[in-house]
Amino acid sequence: MSLSVKHLLGIKELKTEDIQNIFRTADNFKQVLQRPIKKVPTLRDTTVANVFFENSTRTRISFELAEKRLSADVVNFSASGSSVSKGETLIDTVNNILAMKVDMVVMRHSASGAPWFLAEHIDASIINAGDGINEHPTQALLDAFSMRERLGELKGKRIAIIGDIMHSRVALSNIFCLQKLGAEVMVAGPPTLIPKYIQDLGVKVEYDVKKALQWCQVANVLRIQLERQNKPLFSTLREYALFYGINRQMLDSLKKEIVIMHPGPINRGVEINSDVADSKQSIILDQVENGVAIRMAVIYLLSGKRDLGE
Amino acid sequence: MKTLLDHNQLNITLQRLAHQLIENHLQFNDTAIIGIQPRGVLLSDRIAALVQKITKQKHIDYGRLDITFYRDDVSQGIHVPKRTDIEFSIEDRNVILIDDVLHTGRTIRSAMDALIDFGRPKSVELLVLVDRRFSRELPIQPDYIGHTVDTIMTQKVKVYWAEQDKKDEVVLID
Numbered sequence: 001m002s003l004s005v006k007h008l009l010g011i012k013e014l015k016t017e018d019i020q021n022i023f024r025t026a027d028n029f030k031q032v033l034q035r036p037i038k039k040v041p042t043l044r045d046t047t048v049a050n051v052f053f054e055n056s057t058r059t060r061i062s063f064e065l066a067e068k069r070l071s072a073d074v075v076n077f078s079a080s081g082s083s084v085s086k087g088e089t090l091i092d093t094v095n096n097i098l099a100m101k102v103d104m105v106v107m108r109h110s111a112s113g114a115p116w117f118l119a120e121h122i123d124a125s126i127i128n129a130g131d132g133i134n135e136h137p138t139q140a141l142l143d144a145f146s147m148r149e150r151l152g153e154l155k156g157k158r159i160a161i162i163g164d165i166m167h168s169r170v171a172l173s174n175i176f177c178l179q180k181l182g183a184e185v186m187v188a189g190p191p192t193l194i195p196k197y198i199q200d201l202g203v204k205v206e207y208d209v210k211k212a213l214q215w216c217q218v219a220n221v222l223r224i225q226l227e228r229q230n231k232p233l234f235s236t237l238r239e240y241a242l243f244y245g246i247n248r249q250m251l252d253s254l255k256k257e258i259v260i261m262h263p264g265p266i267n268r269g270v271e272i273n274s275d276v277a278d279s280k281q282s283i284i285l286d287q288v289e290n291g292v293a294i295r296m297a298v299i300y301l302l303s304g305k306r307d308l309g310e
Numbered sequence: 311m312k313t314l315l316d317h318n319q320l321n322i323t324l325q326r327l328a329h330q331l332i333e334n335h336l337q338f339n340d341t342a343i344i345g346i347q348p349r350g351v352l353l354s355d356r357i358a359a360l361v362q363k364i365t366k367q368k369h370i371d372y373g374r375l376d377i378t379f380y381r382d383d384v385s386q387g388i389h390v391p392k393r394t395d396i397e398f399s400i401e402d403r404n405v406i407l408i409d410d411v412l413h414t415g416r417t418i419r420s421a422m423d424a425l426i427d428f429g430r431p432k433s434v435e436l437l438v439l440v441d442r443r444f445s446r447e448l449p450i451q452p453d454y455i456g457h458t459v460d461t462i463m464t465q466k467v468k469v470y471w472a473e474q475d476k477k478d479e480v481v482l483i484d
Contacts, residue, residue, distance in 0.1 A: 045385065
């Protein structure tokens with residue numbers, strides 16, 4: 001059974017069954033990754049291009065490992081050092097890559113909506129690896145998958161997303177994904193970093209981080225994205241850390257043990273302290289581990305949608 | 311639709327297959343049984359239980375193998391994987407692969423590839439309940455056969471198991 005979509009552009013377009021299907025498949029790939037030979041020959045006949053117009057460590061390595069462990073051929077492209085700097089358009093760049101017989105494109109782009117635009121113009125399957133401040137579907141899937149590992153089915157579970165909600169594609173994809181799985185979602189952070197009308201998505205809004213922590217079972221802490229802020233939205237990093245950073249004392253004052261997550265890269269001492277990030281409550285490295293299995297599942301499930309052509 | 315094996319015949323056949331395995335592998339000290347997911351496992355569950363009962367061994371190495379990721383037709387459709395559990399080393403052991411129906415041989419090809427990723431067995435044998443001979447697309451032959459049948463491509467052989475289908479029966483569907 002493959003997915004109901006040809007591309008993985010956003011979680012918004014996925015059905016709940018698609019998400020469950022991805023999780024079931026990822027369970028199997030996670031098992032493959034525990035074996036001495038962490039590789040299966042499934043996609044020997046597939047070539048995947050990783051097209052990154054924006055920096056990335058985790059996502060890019062994770063995608064590349066996922067592709068290699070499925071035995072696909074991989075080509076990497078990054079905007080710096082390419083003809084993009086000579087003025088080549090997005091469609092031209094991607095069509096030139098596809099002309100070399102590439103079956104699937106994994107793309108990260110700083111412009112929100114770029115993968116949707118591309119999907120209208122090319123035939124290959126596209127996986128969105130993050131577009132601007134819009135969506136980052138595989139991150140949301142691996143987040144929900146990691147939560148499910150800890151808490152079981154997510155129906156009725158309370159999850160708080162804390163920090164820079166405004167500039168975070170992880171936040172939006174997480175909201176869609178968790179709601180489709182039946183969880184309750186809260187966003188928390190300074191008012192300047194929480195978009196207006198976000199409650200229309202059906203999420204709770206909280207400006208007091210302590211209260212959010214008291215409410216939730218899982219806190220997904222997001223990075224402050226200074227590179228996307230073109231005007232100051234809070235006074236100093238120190239002030240942010242003081243009022244909105246998660247530290248040990250805060251967690252110890254709760255009468256329960258909550259799960260701490262962070263999509264990385266971490267600004268230690270800003271949104272999260274080391275004594276929290278490195279504690280056993282934190283599943284930050286489990287998220288990274290699960291990322292490969294989730295991406296293998298997505299690539300595998302989309303590969304059946306390929307246009308076989310001639 | 312024609313019945314190839316009814317309840318009694320099927321169970322006698324299973325007994326025979328178990329005895330044939332024991333004839334060659336005695337106490338199963340150096341031999342492991344591996345069923346192929348999804349339908350072969352229903353057969354291998356029975357065979358493993360019979361072998362254990364007859365040999366009076368406390369433990370026999372028995373695993374299940376999913377071959378989804380080793381198929382050669384991924385681009386023609388996506389199959390949902392089932393669990394693989396092989397909790398023992400197959401390195402230098404005799405392995406008996408078990409599937410319910412042998413048809414084109416492609417499943418067994420995938421299974422052998424999957425198996426090799428877990429180690430290098432000393433030998434691999436194949437046990438099938440129904441052998442649809444003359445329809446092979448690969449040079450693969452079984453070592454233990456429950457029942458042989460001549461079929462054409464459009465026909466289907468279906469094995470029903472009491473555990474899942476409420477009856478033990480093998481039928482040929484036109």
